[in-house]
Structures are given as structure tokens and as C-alpha cells.
Amino acid sequence: MNIGIFTDTYFPQISGVATSIKTLKDALEKQGHNVFIFTTTDPHVQKGAVEANVFRFSSVPFISFTDRRVAFRGFFEATKVAREVKLDIVHTQTEFALGMIGKYVAHQLKIPAIHTYHTMYEDYLHYVLNGHLLRPYHVKQFTNVYLKNMDGVIAPSERVEKLLKRYKVTIPMKVIPTGVDIESLNQPITNDVRHDLGIEPDAQVLLTLSRIAGEKKINRILNVLPEIVDEFPKVCLVIAGDGPDLEVLQEQVERLTLEDNVIFAGDVPHEDVGSFYKMADLFVSASDTETQGLTYIEALASGTRCVVYDTDYTERVFDDKCFGEVFTRPSEMRDEILDYLREGPSEIPADKLAKKLDQISAKRFGSDVHQFYEEVIENYQEDLEEEDTND
Numbered sequence: 226m227n228i229g230i231f232t233d234t235y236f237p238q239i240s241g242v243a244t245s246i247k248t249l250k251d252a253l254e255k256q257g258h259n260v261f262i263f264t265t266t267d268p269h270v271q272k273g274a275v276e277a278n279v280f281r282f283s284s285v286p287f288i289s290f291t292d293r294r295v296a297f298r299g300f301f302e303a304t305k306v307a308r309e310v311k312l313d314i315v316h317t318q319t320e321f322a323l324g325m326i327g328k329y330v331a332h333q334l335k336i337p338a339i340h341t342y343h344t345m346y347e348d349y350l351h352y353v354l355n356g357h358l359l360r361p362y363h364v365k366q367f368t369n370v371y372l373k374n375m376d377g378v379i380a381p382s383e384r385v386e387k388l389l390k391r392y393k394v395t396i397p398m399k400v401i402p403t404g405v406d407i408e409s410l411n412q413p414i415t416n417d418v419r420h421d422l423g424i425e426p427d428a429q430v431l432l433t434l435s436r437i438a439g440e441k442k443i444n445r446i447l448n449v450l451p452e453i454v455d456e457f458p459k460v461c462l463v464i465a466g467d468g469p470d471l472e473v474l475q476e477q478v479e480r481l482t483l484e485d486n487v488i489f490a491g492d493v494p495h496e497d498v499g500s501f502y503k504m505a506d507l508f509v510s511a512s513d514t515e516t517q518g519l520t521y522i523e524a525l526a527s528g529t530r531c532v533v534y535d536t537d538y539t540e541r542v543f544d545d546k547c548f549g550e551v552f553t554r555p556s557e558m559r560d561e562i563l564d565y566l567r568e569g570p571s572e573i574p575a576d577k578l579a580k581k582l583d584q585i586s587a588k589r590f591g592s593d594v595h596q597f598y599e600e601v602i603e604n605y606q607e608d609l610e611e612e613d614t615n616d
Contacts, residue, residue, distance in 0.1 A: 226258045226598065227311050231303075231327030232318040233295055235264040235279070239466075239492050240436065241519040242343050245381075245403040246318055247495070252404065252591025261310055263303055263323060263330075265294040280306050282323070296322040304333045312336060314598050318343065320371045328375070337376035337605035339597070342368075342385055345514055365392045372396060377601040379594070382538040397604065399597050402538065403519055404590025405526045407582055410499035418497075418504040422488050428459040429566050432505035432529075434493065434520050435512065437468035442511035442534075447477050447487070449559035454486050457566050462509075465490040465501055502527035507565050508549075510534060511558060522585050525549065528573055532561045547573050548581060 234242045250260045265284035282299030307330045315338040317327040331338035346364045377397040380386040386400050435441045478487045508524035510533040521531045531549030533539050543549040550561040
């Protein structure tokens, strides 16, 4: 099958969406399919650089998310490329420029188009004029307009499925959680992250890894850290990532006099994230806006226990204390972190971890998405035949 993935975000940009797309691409290619990425230009990719099956279109930084980009041309060029590689299906991963280009390409080639709804935009309205311009009903209208005439939509979690049903989306829908590339996360460790960061060998390490922005609620972890430090003076919180709230968090660390217990590690290259997860005693996420939470799935795949905000999805993943705990209040987060630190270092039982990893593997992710592709293509062809009969 020849598959076209249309996205405004792709490597070398670092994000959950970019990781999800790369994981899907690799999984589908291992199954023998051809995957073509249609995405934006990037200042970190040299102009004219050759990337196998990746086509980049002129872009500029996106409003309010200047570390993300949006294409401003490419409709006809993308259609030409899509014809040449004989796409069988279009899979959009954005509702913006490349998403619209993907819809146009599918219409021109008369092939089906599906979409993965990654972002709960109602949680991000504060980025646009401090929330004074857009309201949740605008998001509902926008979503329905974009999904109109699409042939299917993937929800990464039941939370997203419930949202789309609340929006009255009626096209075929399937819940397919993003898988993780377990093999790449568990490559032999070539660098000693603790040594590189200057962390003492006997220190307990908490890790949070994400875009550093308000919706990730990293400030809530910092707020409970002083109480954790009181009991475990050597504890170290590593904040990995970059984003618009970096200076805000650095100032909070200074106010709380936590300079000796917090390390800002900056962006972590994708090939190094496994090393970061493995060096931590505990992965912590206070974000309540995740559609799925790829980082804590990656942490678990690396064998690191987690303390994460409670959602429908996390309750299914962290169904055993050996994997991690969920919380809704900061005080619960603090108590769960302290409980794990008091237990001391502990490995997840190998048999339980293997069973859990099978549920969240990239292989299963790719297989589930491919099955949905086949269902959508079959429905599309049946509709075409029905139209021909009526004519």
C-alpha cells in the first residue's frame, strides 16, 4: 500500500505528534508498505537535503507557536508528487495547512482521506489573545468543517473519542493509541546521562520530559518538590525539553530555592530519550491536557515507573502499582512520589512488563492503523460503485 502522511510537524522538530508519526511510518514500512511524508520546511534541515520519501513545502513559523511551522504553498506540487508515487490513501495529522493540502490531494486523486485528531484545542485557547478571541464552540465548528467529507478519523484515546462525539462527528471513528518503538528505546546505553548532568550516583532522580509550556503543569511538580526535598535532600528533578515557559519555571525554581535540586536539561534528541528514561527512578507528568501521553508510555517501555495525571487512558495503562500511579490533586502526586522514593530502586517484573509492552508496541499500532486503512478504502470503493450505479 502507498500511504501519504500529511503533517505540519515532523522531525527534526521534537513533539509527541512528530514521534507518533515517525513510529507509525517505521511500523508500516516494516509491514512492507510505502510511506511518504508531506511536511513543512525546517530551519534545521539544510535546503536541498535529500530525505528518503519526505517531501517538504515552504513554511513559516506558526502564530503563537513559533517553534512550530505552517506551510503557505504546496497544493499543486503535492498533488503532482502524490500522482507520481500512486498514493492509495491520505492520512492527515494536522487540521492546518498540510491537512488542507492532504484533503485537496485526496479529492484530486479520488482516494480516501482519514485524519488523526491529536490535539484537544479547547485546552490551548489561552495561546490566542489570552483566550479572549476563541471559545470552545469555535473549536467544535472548526473541527466539524475540517472533518467534513473525510472518510475516517482516528482518536488516540477514549478521551478524544468522547470529545469528537460531543462535537457530533459522525464519520467512521476508531480509537487507536499511539504505540512506542520499544526496540529504539531499549538500545544499549552509550552515554551516562547522570554523569553528563552532574547528578550524584546515590541521588534519587525524578524526570519530566515534554514541551515546556503552561499546559504541561510542570509548575505543580515544582510546588510539591520542597516537601519531597525535606525528606530526600539529594533528590533531583530533571526537566527535559524546551518551550515558552522555560524562564518562568527557572524563576520559580529560584523563588523556591531549589537550584540544587532541579536541572534543566534542554531538548533531548529522539535517539537519546531512552537513556534519559532509564537513568530516572521515577517519571512524573502533571499535565492534564494529554490526549494519550506518549512520554509516560515511553517511560514505561523503558522500564521506568510513573506518577501521572489521571485520565481514562492512564487508568488502563497503570492498572498495577508496579507500573505507576495516577493522581488528580497535587497532594496525591506528592504522596505517591514519596511512597516510591521510600521503597527505593525497584524493577518492574519482567513478565508483567512484557505483557504490557505488547499492548503498547509500535507493531500493534501499525497493524491497527493498517486495518483501519483497509476498512476505509473498502467503504470508499463501495460508495464509488454505488454512485456509478445511481448514475
